Amino acid sequence: MTFEPSDIVPDSERRGLIGALPASLRPYASLMRLDRPIGAWLLYWPGAWAVALAGLGPRGMTLLLWLGLGAWAMRSAGCVWNDIVDRDLDRQVERTRLRPLASGRVTLRGAWALLAALCLIGLIVLLQLPPLAELVALASLAPVAAYPFMKRITWWPQTWLGLVFSWAALVGWPAVRGEIGATVLLLYAGAIAWVIGYDTIYALQDREDDALVGVRSSALALGSRARAGIAGFYAVALCFWAAALWRVRPDGLVLIALLPMALHLGSQVLRLKADDADDALARFRSNRFAGLLMFLACLVVGTTS
Template sequence: MTSESDIVPDSERRGLIGALPARARPYASLIRLDRPIGVWLLFWPGAWAVALAGMGEQGWLLIAWLALGAFAMRSAGCVYNDIVDKDLDRLVERTRLRPLARGRVSLRGAWTLLVAMSLVGLAVLLQLERTAQLLALASLAPVAAYPFMKRVTWWPQAWLGLVFSWGALVGWPAVTGRIEAPMLWLYAGSVFWVIGYDTIYALQDKEDDALVGVKSSARALGRHARLGVAICYLAALLLWLLAFRAVRIEWFALLALLPVALHLLWQVAALKVDDGADALSKFRANRFTGFVMFLACYVVGTA
């Protein structure tokens, strides 16, 4: 006989989701309401771009709109990912209790939620400058392709980097109305940052991924995972340095990146590649990386 604990994850019986009506909880789990780290990581590149571009007239209001957009689109992305992966999720220990995988949410319900979150994203899109709107719309194709990447390439983390960094391409023209070199350097650096932290995240699932045939950078790198993450983080720092130099040539532009570099160095040095709990902790630490990078962009962009 199947017990409730075999169907409903503990996260739905406590915290924010546990406080919701029972019928709403599977839908809250579907958008990962109890795990906001994905929203933060999607939000930061856009906030960096706004800050590095000097904030503009809207400033903090624009950042607030981007935060709402990050929540809506990350939620929509989670629902879409679970629709695509519902059969695969049943085979992986970490994902087997997801609402679609366990049949606690219907496909129709999932698609309805996806449409609702997309409409919130559309409301945010309408607040942006025209160039920013067009660039935001251009993200839909790579977003739609992402769930399939782990079936065709050993580096789905690189594709995620392209998607999760897209805010940098939107935030800059939302302030300036133009496509310029600093935003491209910022975006490129963010791509490598995402590859690094998502490789850390993928360390949790190496064994299950191998059993079901799912590819990842963590599996591709094997025992060289720490070195691979270090190279990605170094590339991110160098590209961000170029972005800062394109805005300010003064020495403090270089110094502003020091806290970011130290935090990324700590992640690499302290990472336990065979400890799933530690990998999750280091992955989540990138929320703070995003914050100190935002401070650096704000100092350089508004000084």
């Protein structure tokens, strides 16, 4: 596929945060999805939940800030890595054909240099963590690197994304408590189910293009049962989270604290228009607020136990 010069630069680089940057930097900012912070928020929340549920500890607020920087850097690095791996596929999909690597606005060498710089920021964050949390964070690199290939070999790449995007929970808890136990594993399992649910919503946007180019997704696997599948994953997530919170404080406060999150996820499912790409994107993005609701639940339970 070839591009006319006037077609190569997407509208998103002509306005907003990216549009305010020098022209030479805009393709790199797009490569990092600098104008789409939703991914960084979704990567951040499980770690913040774990720190809050663990009771914050003496470094709680500092940890939350470091985890926020780490989530931004590693999500940005993940986007660059994903585009390096998928640059040929991206040229064949309407929604992604103007991405900087796919359109040739960023060279492969430039993408690798940006990836190295972002990983350096991640290393700085890593060095702020206690030893066990450092080891757990380092262990995430292998599944992160493997993720872009999952859509080529399984109908459920969203499950692998769940493993990756929920990993911060396994970092946040030992950063406060110094150990990994059943409570954080339950929190992590719930986060995985949540990710599968919301990323299935996201994948609804690309069902036709994915089918044409041979990319697999849970949205394609579920077909007409997508809404029921998403509801099921959200229900599983709530069950795991209730169990995690109950282990910290075994009383009815747990269910009350989780109620806003349950209502929000239920609203997503009920209002979802599976054949409307704009609506699917809006429902997906609303999970940033869902993450905040879950954080407040963990904070209430963790700091009053």
